Amino acid sequence: MFCFQCEQTAGCKSCAGNAGVCGKNENTAFLQDKLTGALIGLARATDNNEHLVEESTNQLFLEGLFATLTNVNFDGETFYRLLDWVDVEKHRLIRNCYECTSPCGRNDDYDMDNLWNADEDSRSLRSLILFGVRGLAAYAYHAWVLGYKDDSIYQFIHKALFAVGRDDWGMDLLLPIVLEVGEVNLKCMALLDKANTETYGHPEPTQVSLTVEKGPFIVVTGHDLYDLKLLLEQTEGKGINIYTHGEMLPAHAYPELKKYPHLKGNFGTAWQNQQKEFAALPAPILFTTNCLMPPKESYSDRVFTTGVVGYPDMRHIGDNKDFTPVIRKALELGGFDQDTTFPGINGGETVMTGFARNTVMNVAGTVIDAVKAGAIKHFFLVAGCDGSRPGRNYYTEFVKQTPADTVVLTLACGKYRFNDLDLGTIGGLPRLMDIGQCNDAYSAIQIALALADAFGCGVNDLPLSMVLSWYEQKAVCILLTLLHLGIKNIRLGPTLPAFVSPNVLNFLVEKFNITPITTPEEDLKAILG
Numbered sequence: 001m002f003c004f005q006c007e008q009t010a011g012c013k014s015c016a017g018n019a020g021v022c023g024k025n026e027n028t029a030f031l032q033d034k035l036t037g038a039l040i041g042l043a044r045a046t047d048n049n050e051h052l053v054e055e056s057t058n059q060l061f062l063e064g065l066f067a068t069l070t071n072v073n074f075d076g077e078t079f080y081r082l083l084d085w086v087d088v089e090k091h092r093l094i095r096n097c098y099e100c101t102s103p104c105g106r107n108d109d110y111d112m113d114n115l116w117n118a119d120e121d122s123r124s125l126r127s128l129i130l131f132g133v134r135g136l137a138a139y140a141y142h143a144w145v146l147g148y149k150d151d152s153i154y155q156f157i158h159k160a161l162f163a164v165g166r167d168d169w170g171m172d173l174l175l176p177i178v179l180e181v182g183e184v185n186l187k188c189m190a191l192l193d194k195a196n197t198e199t200y201g202h203p204e205p206t207q208v209s210l211t212v213e214k215g216p217f218i219v220v221t222g223h224d225l226y227d228l229k230l231l232l233e234q235t236e237g238k239g240i241n242i243y244t245h246g247e248m249l250p251a252h253a254y255p256e257l258k259k260y261p262h263l264k265g266n267f268g269t270a271w272q273n274q275q276k277e278f279a280a281l282p283a284p285i286l287f288t289t290n291c292l293m294p295p296k297e298s299y300s301d302r303v304f305t306t307g308v309v310g311y312p313d314m315r316h317i318g319d320n321k322d323f324t325p326v327i328r329k330a331l332e333l334g335g336f337d338q339d340t341t342f343p344g345i346n347g348g349e350t351v352m353t354g355f356a357r358n359t360v361m362n363v364a365g366t367v368i369d370a371v372k373a374g375a376i377k378h379f380f381l382v383a384g385c386d387g388s389r390p391g392r393n394y395y396t397e398f399v400k401q402t403p404a405d406t407v408v409l410t411l412a413c414g415k416y417r418f419n420d421l422d423l424g425t426i427g428g429l430p431r432l433m434d435i436g437q438c439n440d441a442y443s444a445i446q447i448a449l450a451l452a453d454a455f456g457c458g459v460n461d462l463p464l465s466m467v468l469s470w471y472e473q474k475a476v477c478i479l480l481t482l483l484h485l486g487i488k489n490i491r492l493g494p495t496l497p498a499f500v501s502p503n504v505l506n507f508l509v510e511k512f513n514i515t516p517i518t519t520p521e522e523d524l525k526a527i528l529g
């Protein structure tokens, strides 16, 4: 196997041999490559055939790409099903081709080994496109399940996959598509933001308890708010409480979700701690998306998956979204005998969320006055994924060391390293504000653009620094979005992506001045002068 799509890849180079660091085995890696190659073949078949593309074709692109994201699906059955589906769609798109006696090869599946063995710059650029499009597909999927669709996004996915299969394209053709991933991802995150806010209302600042009350409960993790909503409906009046985990935390801030009194609080920290945190949990855990780690025996009887998530032998809730087996399990396990608090990493017993664009823009006047009066000297966006590398302590230390006259905005699962800290307030606002999930990077961008507008300058001229952490492919497409917007001086860690070749890195440094993180002390000194 060969895989280097995430930050924890072996030796910061690539996972090879029998299994990846994430637990993906050789067979799953093979099937994921096969499916990706087949989707490239399907993208080739859409060329000149866009008029034949149906909803089911695009649904397949989204599900197929999402299923190959890190920590989403380890189940061979899923990939066989998706491969069969590609076959059906391809037959429909290019029936004549299947009947042709002298095939030209134009619609063939792509052999991913060609990509992994290509020269390093071509491999790097095409990997950026592929991994970026995997992240984008995940966001498009979340919007899709809420009924928000945009053909131009799907057409770009076809174009991008077509490019991934071009062994003969150079930097001149590939680089614009790399940046276009960022552009289309912005459109996609805007669509998801619209879907979430029109369906569930605008997030409101909300304090979330880290105490699990006695009695039966269910822990729900991942990013899919629609699954959470259905679970809340199905558990209503059944004496079962619901606790969010990981990237589901911002759900507490949406009016249409927080109205359920049995949506009680948050359990646990970021994804990489799940094998320890779930071990003795007297409750089922529902995975709606990444990040799923191979379940340990100590809790594997309590793991349920749904949507594009899958793991061999774990119970999967299908498209009918009937969560009865999860509910039965919760009642059978019974929960804790007494209220039990699971403090955050720094000992806090509650966390705040809900500072998305609407909330922050409603207090824009206060924020701008505070900046003009010198009460707020600088903004930091400390955001992105968490992971298990020890170097990620940087982010906790960085936030702890930010001066009292600065504001820290955050989003995604990396925040669990510091979101239980009490950083106090500034001009009546909390110094630490959680904007939401990783896709709420859209909200952060809108906040930055509004600030730039108010001060009559560009985002790069604002007293704002982005200190980002990455792990999986959604972070890749968000990073490309920031580059598409021309945002410079991003600090990125804990390590730089293995799939960025030295020449591509030089380009990113020269054009956007991307820099790797160093130490909190040095970086803060460099930023604040």
Ligand code: SF4
Residues within 6 Å of the ligand: 003, 004, 005, 006, 007, 008, 009, 010, 014, 015, 019, 020, 021, 022, 023, 024, 070, 071
């Ligand atoms: Fe390795 Fe990451 Fe690929 Fe898993 S997803 S095999 S950890 S590079």
Ligand code: SF3
Residues within 6 Å of the ligand: 223, 246, 247, 271, 290, 291, 384, 385, 386, 412, 413, 414, 437, 438, 439, 471, 472, 474, 475
């Ligand atoms: Fe986290 Fe997996 Fe990326 Fe949505 S849940 S941010 S790592």
